[in-house]
Amino acid sequence: MVELQINAQRGFFDLQLECSLAAPWTVVFGPSGAGKSTLLRVIAGLDRPNYGRISIRGQYVLDTETGLDSLPGKRGVGLVAQQSSLFPHLSVTANVAYGLASLSRAAKQQRVCAMLDLVGASHLAARSPRALSGGEAQRVSLARALAPSPHLLLLDEPLSALDAGARDQVLTRLQGWLGEQEIQTILVTHDAADALATEAEVALLLEGKLAAFGPAHEVLATERNRLLARLKSS
Amino acid sequence: MDWQAFALTLKLAAITSAILICVAVPAAAWIALSRSRWRLLGEAITGLPLVLPPTVLGFYLLFLLGPRTSIGRGLASLLGHPLAFSFAGLVVGSVIYSLPFAVQPIVAGFAAVDASLLDAARLLGAGNVRMVSTILVPLARRSLLTAVILSFLHTMGEFGVVLMLGGDIPGATRTLSLVLFNQVEGFDYAAANQTAAILLFACIAALLIVYARPGTLAPRPLTDGRPFRGDNG
Numbered sequence: 215m216v217e218l219q220i221n222a223q224r225g226f227f228d229l230q231l232e233c234s235l236a237a238p239w240t241v242v243f244g245p246s247g248a249g250k251s252t253l254l255r256v257i258a259g260l261d262r263p264n265y266g267r268i269s270i271r272g273q274y275v276l277d278t279e280t281g282l283d284s285l286p287g288k289r290g291v292g293l294v295a296q297q298s299s300l301f302p303h304l305s306v307t308a309n310v311a312y313g314l315a316s317l318s319r320a321a322k323q324q325r326v327c328a329m330l331d332l333v334g335a336s337h338l339a340a341r342s343p344r345a346l347s348g349g350e351a352q353r354v355s356l357a358r359a360l361a362p363s364p365h366l367l368l369l370d371e372p373l374s375a376l377d378a379g380a381r382d383q384v385l386t387r388l389q390g391w392l393g394e395q396e397i398q399t400i401l402v403t404h405d406a407a408d409a410l411a412t413e414a415e416v417a418l419l420l421e422g423k424l425a426a427f428g429p430a431h432e433v434l435a436t437e438r439n440r441l442l443a444r445l446k447s448s
Numbered sequence: 449m450d451w452q453a454f455a456l457t458l459k460l461a462a463i464t465s466a467i468l469i470c471v472a473v474p475a476a477a478w479i480a481l482s483r484s485r486w487r488l489l490g491e492a493i494t495g496l497p498l499v500l501p502p503t504v505l506g507f508y509l510l511f512l513l514g515p516r517t518s519i520g521r522g523l524a525s526l527l528g529h530p531l532a533f534s535f536a537g538l539v540v541g542s543v544i545y546s547l548p549f550a551v552q553p554i555v556a557g558f559a560a561v562d563a564s565l566l567d568a569a570r571l572l573g574a575g576n577v578r579m580v581s582t583i584l585v586p587l588a589r590r591s592l593l594t595a596v597i598l599s600f601l602h603t604m605g606e607f608g609v610v611l612m613l614g615g616d617i618p619g620a621t622r623t624l625s626l627v628l629f630n631q632v633e634g635f636d637y638a639a640a641n642q643t644a645a646i647l648l649f650a651c652i653a654a655l656l657i658v659y660a661r662p663g664t665l666a667p668r669p670l671t672d673g674r675p676f677r678g679d680n681g
Contacts, residue, residue: 260567287573299564303586312582313572362572 216270216366216398220256222263229253229263229422235400238393239414242402243434249422250402251295254368257400258293259286271365292359294372298351300343306330306354307339313362329357332391333384349376353384360397367392369401406434449642450627457623460535461603464542468550468599469592471543476554477580481566494551497544506612509541513613533615538623541613542603549598557591558584597654605647 215236222229229249242250255261257268259275262283268276270291275284300309310326317325330336333353343351352372359367373381392399401414416433418426426433479490497505513531514520524530531537561584569579585592607625614621616630624643631640 258571260570286567286570287575291571293568293571295564297564299562299568301565301568301583312569312574315573315578358568358572 215272216257216268216400218253218257218266218268220253220263220266220268222252222256222261222266224252227252227422229256231419231422231424233417233424233427235398235415235417237415238396238398239389240398240400241414241416241430242400242419243404243406243416244419244425245404247421248404248419250404250419251370253419254293254370254400254402257366258291258368259284259289260293290365291368292362292364292366293368294352294355294359294370296371296374298343298348298355300346300351300354300358302343304343305339306335306341306343306346309343309354310358310361312358325361326357329361330354332360332387333357334387349373349380352376356384356388363395364397367397367399369399371403371405372401406440410434449639449646450622450624452619453622453624453627454646456535456619456621457604457625460538460542460623461600463539464546464603465550465596465599467539467543468546469596472547472550472554472595472599473580473585473592476551476558477576477584479551479555480558480584481576491555495548497546498548502545502606502608503612505545506541506609509537509544509609509613513537513540532613533617533621535614535620538610538614538621541609542606545606545609546599546602549602550595553591553594553598554588557588557594560591561587594658597658601651601654604650 215234217234218231220229220231227247227249229252231253242253244250252261256263256266256276257270263276263278265278266276267274267278270289274282275289276282300306301312304312307326307330310329311322314322314325326339327336330339333356335350335353335357338346338350338354343354346354352374353376356369356372373384376384389399410430414430415428416426416430417424418433475490475494479487479494482490510532511517512519513523515524515530520531527534527536531540565583565587566579569583574582604623605625606623607629610621610623610626611629614623616622616626624647628640628643628647631637631643
């Protein structure tokens with residue numbers, strides 16, 4: 215369960231949001247510039263809102279009134295952004311192991327292998343991030359974010375570099391695994407097909423405000439009809 | 449050729465550069481990463497020796513490290529001799545005088561590292577020390593090399609601070625710059641030419657190392673299609 219009460223002003227843009235996300239998968243849907251990425255950065259602790267309270271699994275990680283602002287690494291949050299941010303000077307294995315500093319060498323190695331296997335990137339273990347394609351880099355980024363066992367996974371259009379087939383495959387596998395591990399996920403997308411593909415609750419974000427919130431087939435009914443109409447006409 | 453002064457100059461430059469790199473990395477990391485308003489003051493203080501006349505800096509250091517201040521007296525009782533007019537005093541002066549030549553290239557190198565890499569490291573639990581040592585330093589290693597070489601050369605060629613703070617004591621504080629000055633003052637132009645040539649060629653050779661990056665002489669592609677990610681990105 216993630217509870218959010220956020221007011222973040224960035225120039226002329228104002229992100230105002232108050233909601234509780236209880237579903238295992240929540241899709242934040244909205245056009246470019248709606249504030250989706252800002253929302254994820256605020257939850258992750260990379261941006262500080264002007265005012266807000268955030269709790270993850272009942273634990274407050276931010277409360278601007280009391281001055282509480284947990285460090286990003288202490289929030290139990292993993293983030294995979296659209297553009298992979300793999301450390302270019304470290305191997306794929308070292309990248310995935312970066313968040314496992316507290317584990318023993320053997321445990322670290324085991325965890326890295328398991329995570330790379332999960333995202334179908336075991337064969338990339340020894341490579342440098344420079345030698346990866348966009349899709350491969352996104353898979354490795356996902357493995358790196360999952361390695362420290364976060365309570366909450368934030369996905370900012372993380373699979374955009376994969377083709378539709380590979381994306382569906384990774385998403386289905388990931389959804390099953392995250393469900394087993396009880397890792398709550400918030401997926402940001404501006405693609406209605408992505409939002410409809412996952413049976414999730416959808417938060418529709420428009421100009422920094424929560425315009426609708428509920429099951430995908432209700433919130434995205436208009437988008438769904440538009441996609442169907444496009445399919446019929448083509 | 450005054451080999452004693454030559455060896456002393458190299459020793460001073462090497463010790464100063466080694467101390468500076470230890471001081472400049474944390475200072476540069478703070479300047480590059482901090483959101484505090486004090487950062488501006490930090491930048492101004494570390495950049496001050498660039499614009500301050502060396503004699504002014506030398507005068508203040510001479511006063512500060514001399515017997516008139518409690519710092520000077522404390523250091524004298526600790527070391528058994530006053531810091532002014534000693535090699536140790538010269539090292540202190542050189543570190544302060546060459547500080548901007550170490551800090552500024554490293555700040556530039558750190559600032560050029562993609563911010564999303566630092567966000568990723570923070571999210572993976574890295575504190576400031578780990579982030580600097582495992583992400584910033586490796587990605588800005590060419591800037592660190594530049595900082596070391598510039599500090600070394602700047603220390604080799606300093607004159608005003610050395611003269612004010614160290615005097616001109618053979619074997620203790622007489623560096624090549626002072627030897628050159630003395631040779632010109634004594635109309636020994638042949639020896640002065642030799643000393644100046646050594647300093648000149650040392651500087652050219654070191655700057656060639658700074659500018660010679662791998663592939664510098666190869667034709668540069670217009671773009672490699674990847675975003676810039678630090679020095680080696």
